[in-house]
């Protein structure tokens with residue numbers, strides 16, 4: 001029996017230490033308050049949240065059931081800041097949508113952060129395949145954790161396009177995966193987009209963990225309806241019980257609802273579609289439960305990433321603690337340095353690089369977040385030295401006592 005999850009007949013999936021789980025549940029019941037649960041997720045199309053006017057399909061959002069609403073956790077500009085201009089076409093690059101997400105820390109002792117997430121993209125981009133399992137590298141850019149090619153050689157489909165669209169970590173090098181499209185003639189036979197497979201990367205063994213009919217039965221039991229689920233869109237595990245959690249493509253009234261395989265299929269309490277506070281109809285296509293230590297960072301944003309020398313623009317900060325003091329930095333070198341100060345847990349600012357610009361200027365008024373946790377700062381792009389045609393600049397803001405915001409990158413030319 002593998003470490004992790006064993007099947008309990010007809011009753012979903014339970015971890016081996018069921019007695020301990022029951023005692024924990026009892027303890028929480030006695031205290032009257034379940035522990036807060038946090039998740040990161042992505043949507044299958046651009047959406048809107050109460051304080052995020054746009055939440056793009058490649059953005060990662062964060063929801064805690066102890067927070068008033070969901071918030072963007074990693075916007076488009078986080079990807080652009082880390083990927084830069086990979087192909088030299090003058091545009092910053094980013095994954096073409098995120099359709100699978102999981103939390104898989106790879107360096108013990110580091111504060112949890114975005115480098116501990118593994119993900120898959122909607123489509124191939126910049127040499128990465130939509131069936132690759134990827135992560136942001138602590139040295140910059142993106143690295144392949146496990147490739148579509150490796151998955152293909154274990155699965156050996158005769159036909160069909162291989163695209164991971166749901167991902168959960170069973171243990172090191174063992175994943176649950178689900179695909180965007182059906183595949184024919186694999187080592188486990190034909191595979192539907194609602195099937196869940198177990199991939200042991202070390203032994204290159206693939207087994208069917210649950211088929212689409214089983215997932216359909218869980219959702220039928222949870223909703224009391226028999227409407228087709230269409231596709232399984234995301235996979236995760238409950239952090240306390242170890243139950244399998246997932247989202248489905250349809251019906252659209254529940255395509256952002258988190259289902260559990262426990263009790264022959266039920267809706268995870270507090271995680272129905274309406275609990276996300278989406279402002280428009282939205283489908284979740286990536287989901288992972290996360291530890292509480294993976295905090296909501298301040299989001300630093302601007303309307304543009306391309307500026308002319310001297311051009312005025314506005315920097316905006318949101319999701320800060322009301323009243324917190326904010327100190328910004330801007331510099332021409334990108335270097336990831338871990339930070340124990342909270343927030344995103346790292347800075348991309350190279351403090352030895354010059355020119356390093358502090359904003360607001362020391363002579364100017366200090367900058368504070370307002371009562372809604374937002375702040376604006378009006379500034380302008382620097383003028384370039386004679387002979388320099390363009391410059392890339394990274395911006396990041398430090399919230400005193402709370403840590404760094406997400407980074408922002410600009411091309412000035």
Ligand SMILES: [Ca+2]
Nearest residue numbers: 042043057098
């Ligand atoms: Ca997405």
Ligand SMILES: [Ca+2]
Nearest residue numbers: 120121130164
């Ligand atoms: Ca994918």
Ligand SMILES: [Ca+2]
Nearest residue numbers: 178179193232
């Ligand atoms: Ca699927």
